[in-house]
Amino acid sequence: MTQTITILGAGIIGLWQALTLVRAGFPVHLIERSPQPAPFAGSASRYAGAMLAPDCEAEAAPALVRELGHAALPLWRAVYPGIAARGTLVVAPPREPGELARYARATLHHTRLDANALATLEPELATRFDTALYFAGEAHMAATDAMDFLLNAVVEAGARVSFGAPDVSPPAPGLLIDCRGLAACSDLPALRGVRGERVLVRAREVGFTRPIRLLHPRVPLYVVPWPDRIYMIGATVIESADGGPMTVRSALELLGAASLLHAGFAEAEILDLGAGVRPALPDNIPRVIVEQGGRTLRANGAYRHGFLLAPILAQATLAYLASAPDHPLLERAPK
Ligand SMILES: Cc1cc2nc3c(=O)[nH]c(=O)nc-3n(C[C@H](O)[C@H](O)[C@H](O)COP(=O)(O)OP(=O)(O)OC[C@H]3O[C@@H](n4cnc5c(N)ncnc54)[C@H](O)[C@@H]3O)c2cc1C
Structure with a gap:
């Protein structure tokens, strides 16, 4: 793919999507509504405890969250040196x-x-x-420190980043990845x-x-x-x-x-x-939902597990782009 991938929203989900895709060689434009110098002001992510706690969360979460959460820990460690792995x-x-x-x-x-x-x-x-x-086996980090780090890494890897941007209308050409969190509720009524x-x-x-x-x-x-x-x-x-x-x-x-x-x-x-x-989402499991014949992906529904599962949602997008659409968090919306 040579057309730019536009990612809407620089919460923890959008940051991980942007970093994963730009490092995989895709041209990426990350667009965030909140202006600098408070780039995460409009996000839920900035309030998170940012625990990577797949086992504790399994008390109330589906088993899939625990399984995928365990798979996410090494992905975080490979990207962010600020992870504290003290259980x-x-x-x-x-x-x-x-x-x-x-x-x-x-x-x-x-x-x-x-x-x-x-x-x-x-x-x-x-x-x-x-x-x-x-x-x-669990870990944690300081939420906004991690988000600052990821944003710098996205820029260093060559992505274009725009803050304080108005809504993208009409949609940019190429693939759009919607990571607007709750702001996407008019397009995702189940949210x-x-x-x-x-x-x-x-x-x-x-x-x-x-x-x-x-x-x-x-x-x-x-x-x-x-x-x-x-x-x-x-x-x-x-x-x-x-x-x-x-x-x-x-x-x-x-x-x-x-x-x-x-x-x-x-x-x-x-x-x-x-x-x-x-x-x-209704079952509290996040998804990458493929819409509009593949022109729009919606990465959303992270509930209590946005930090935990953001790397796995990014992998789901990569799986889609590699035409291997059998990832457990990948879903095709009915036409
Ligand atoms: C108190 C609290 C504690 C938590 N603790 C944990 C925890 O310990 N571990 C864990 O894994 N998860 C935790 N979570 C959950 C986690 O924070 C969420 O799952 C996560 O923040 C969701 O991220 P997101 O990127 O989908 O949404 P958001 O963080 O809300 O990001 C969406 C972004 O889209 C932007 N946006 C909106 N509209 C537009 C537009 N039109 N154009 C461009 N940008 C737009 C917004 O400004 C925002 O920056 C916690 C949440 C809370 C509230």
Whole structure:
């Protein structure tokens, strides 16, 4: 193919599509509506915890997400040196001991840690918990650092990039890959929004080194450590396309639950309260949907797994372009 591939949307899905295709030798033009100098301002991706957690997510996600998520980890590691591969720890409030056993039954690839093992691995968590599940194969990153890195890599690889662009109308010639997230809902009527609120804090007294999940019965929570003692505390999962500011209720619940993990969160500085809307398809499995006789691909529906599965969606597009359309995330829309 010699015609330029136009990619709409520089969220995590569009960035991975652009990088994969330009490195494979295709001419790529990545178009993003948000202007510089805040290139990701309109994305759900900038709010993500950016955990690569196929096993923990399998508690509620289909098995396919776990399988493809495992395949995505080496793809991330090959591209982005900022991946922290330190696993995930899962704990339950001491008054809910059954929760950890239930979670263990619903997931794979974990080890049950006793108090000594927990104290060795994450000493500051062991002051409040005497057992945990350890998912050693999982990883995480800081979302916007990773997006900055990918965007630079796309430019360095030779793609054209336009920010602050109006809608492409009429469509550019050549292949269009629509990665607009929820903004594509008029063209993908099955798409729905799932609101996710999160708090960013700087907690100088907290020294967690890997994501911690708390199986709180009312406020299931995770805390993801980013550089400089910044922690992402998330996240609500609300069936709503409302991207408006975080509510006081959610802020109180998330911050209250975080201080069950570590007293130091009470002294943390709040850096940002925000909400993103995850684009989701009815079965919560993302797809690359082929439309208009192959002139438009829609890479969308990443739900809670956009960081996890973005490399696999990019592979699905490559499979389509190589005329090998049997990828599990590739779907042809009925004519
Ligand atoms: C609080 C929270 C925590 C999360 N945590 C995780 C996690 O730990 N791990 C994980 O894997 N996933 C996580 N997710 C999910 C993940 O963030 C989403 O699946 C992902 O962001 C979806 O990416 P996207 O590129 O499809 O959409 P978006 O990130 O929304 O990107 C779409 C882009 O398209 C642009 N756009 C819109 N219209 C146009 C147009 N007409 N022209 C050009 N550009 C346009 C937008 O400005 C935007 O930049 C989380 C999500 C939230 C909200």
